Amino acid sequence: MPLSQLNDNAELDLSQSKILVVDDQPINIQTIYNILSEEYVVLAATSGEEAIEVLKDNLPDLILLDVFLPNKARNELCQCVKQRLELGNIPIIFVISMHQPEEEDACWQGGGIDFITKPISPLTLKNRVKSHLTLKFQTDMLQKLVFIDGLTGVFNRRYFDIHLNKQENKSIRCRNDTAILMIDIDYFKLFNDHYSHIKGDEALKTVAELIRSALLRPLDFVCRYGGEEFVVVLPDTNIFGALKVAERIRKSIYNKKIVHVCSPHHFVTVSIGASTFLESIDEKHHPVEEADRYLYEAKKAGRNQVYCPVEHFYKTSRKQDETNTIKSI
Template sequence: MESKKIEDFSEVDLSTAKILVVDDQPINIQAVYNILSDSYTVLAATSGPAALEVCNEVLPDLILLDVLMPGMDGLELCDQLKQDDATRDIPIIFVTSFNEQHEEDECWSRGGVDFIMKPVNPMTLKNRVKAHLTLKAQKDMLHKLVFVDGLTGTFNRRYLDLHLDRVKNEASRTKHDAGCLMVDIDHFKAFNDDYGHIEGDQALISTANLIRKALLRPTDFVARYGGEEFAVILPDTDLPGTLEVANRIKSAFDSEKITNSEGTSNPITVSIGASTILSCSNVEIIECSDTYLYEAKNRGRDQIYHPSLESPDIS
């Protein structure tokens, strides 16, 4: 969900907002769809596990959540969403037929931002959805100002430091691995010197866009680590998966052939150091990936390196 003007907090464009409706009764989902689909993209799930799958593929901007469902009920689903860094900040409006105070209190205590009584009043639903989407959009704007690199649109070092700690803590808790790639533009200083800083800035922007396109999950992210170096964090990813993403990034540069605006420069290439938390032993994952990045450069650049590879270039 994007704002029209990052500097204007009073005007936000909600037309691209995605709303996930979770209800075990398709007729209830259809009723909500009829009310909201003219204004927003409406996604649907008829169970808690199905809702988690949707969130893993496409992060919604707001969730309308039925409380009483067989198997995983709405309160249990809310608990799981709040435990995941990728979904914890999605506003959840409970849709319920509860009429007891303690039942309403339970919805609030689990992290819901609001609740709507069944049967749904269309006007109430529209206004409460709009209000919470607007609040989320304004929060997202603040998030961009604090955590997004102004040139490339990737996350910045502050965001990386904060969220990498969360990824490492989650990996320690679940015993699931997590990957890290350090991606650096080869010979960038020479490119800047030869073609100027404007061309250099455009090369950085193009590089960031290619890396972003290679990330297929909403939980993966790229941050500008400094200068022409980018860090890619891949939660819940083992070493083969991490190398697969590295190969996808390198292949994108091989295909796109980023040059200067006149098309007279050599295509930009990148060197990539790959590691995972479990494969780094006691070394910090960023430090480990950075070491492997410089090994890739020492071996001739334009390649991926991890010690497990017989040849550093797996493309």
């Protein structure tokens, strides 16, 4: 139940919730699958490493974790969930044997919020899972009120400001780069003046959704930075990956063909500047400031472009709509 998929009229429908079951014994996974699969989407992993890989592509709403998983693998998985800011609110329920004190202690030390015992009671499992999913759903709804932009439905500036520093620290600590894309709608004031603010709001919502749809990984996110400007955060992404995502966003909006008679491009377009934390070429400026400066370089160069630094500046021009290539300048 991602925040971005919740709406103001959301009802308590848990049927699409994802449950990740982590157990090194396939028979145990099958048992839980048989109990829960009619009501939820059940994912599976037989090791901590495999579970971490699953988390990169599918954000579950709850994790069922076997306490007998090797300590190192179990601890690494729990730390991954707690440290990654996007995963911090995923509840972990441990599966343990019959009330062994050391196992119960391992649950609480590992960050679990509850545990169930083997042999598993289907009714108990269903009720525990439903209870914690309901609580998570309600928590997500409260976060929506605080962190979601009311017009576009994407994250707001407050969410960006709170989470950016955590993401920066993680990138520096783990040496996994994070990319920043600053995106601005070209000639948007002219669009509002010509078509009305109501049409302008519709265009903002469409652009926001196109940006969000262009982000293919669950950990990537977009925020409305202010007015007609958006910012995209791409964890574990270098500048070359940022270029690919930025160009995908630019082309998606250009190809939508939202008519804009006041633009020399005839349609609504965006300009994009990009930078990363580890590959920033200007230590005097924060990567967000650097991305913002390259955004304006793209605007000065004619708009409907991506401008990014990598040893040299790279620019993707509107003239390359058919070829989708990146040209060094």
